[in-house]
Amino acid sequence: MSFVLLALSLVLMLVPVVFAEEAAAAAPAGGDSAKSMAAIAAAIAIGVAAFGASIGQGMGLKGATEGIARNPGASGKITTTMIIGLAMIESLAIYALLVSLGLLINQKMFF
Numbered sequence: 001m002s003f004v005l006l007a008l009s010l011v012l013m014l015v016p017v018v019f020a021e022e023a024a025a026a027a028p029a030g031g032d033s034a035k036s037m038a039a040i041a042a043a044i045a046i047g048v049a050a051f052g053a054s055i056g057q058g059m060g061l062k063g064a065t066e067g068i069a070r071n072p073g074a075s076g077k078i079t080t081t082m083i084i085g086l087a088m089i090e091s092l093a094i095y096a097l098l099v100s101l102g103l104l105i106n107q108k109m110f111f
Helices: 002-026 031-070 072-106
Strands: none
Touching: 031 072
16 A cells, blocks of 8 residues: 555656646747646646545545444434534545636636
8 A cells, every 4th residue: 555655656746847848848938838737736636635535535434334333323423423524524625626726717727
């Protein structure tokens, strides 16, 4: 598992460097380079946020199902707490989406 995380972090660190060199060679004006870097930053941000949110939701669901399996009488309270927790985790992914869209709008990617 740690090897996969190490490889993923290495890829995430090298992707902007590779695309920055390609963008600088293709567009000497510099305006398109900033837009492409903003698009890459937005894509990485939403990807990391979705990855983290899915891991958190999986761990929460795992804990809730184990708790219900151990004590079926408490399933109502566990389910309510789980749904509130999952909603809070999902809100973090939505905030990352808004930040990513803010990056793209700031660079006028949609106009």
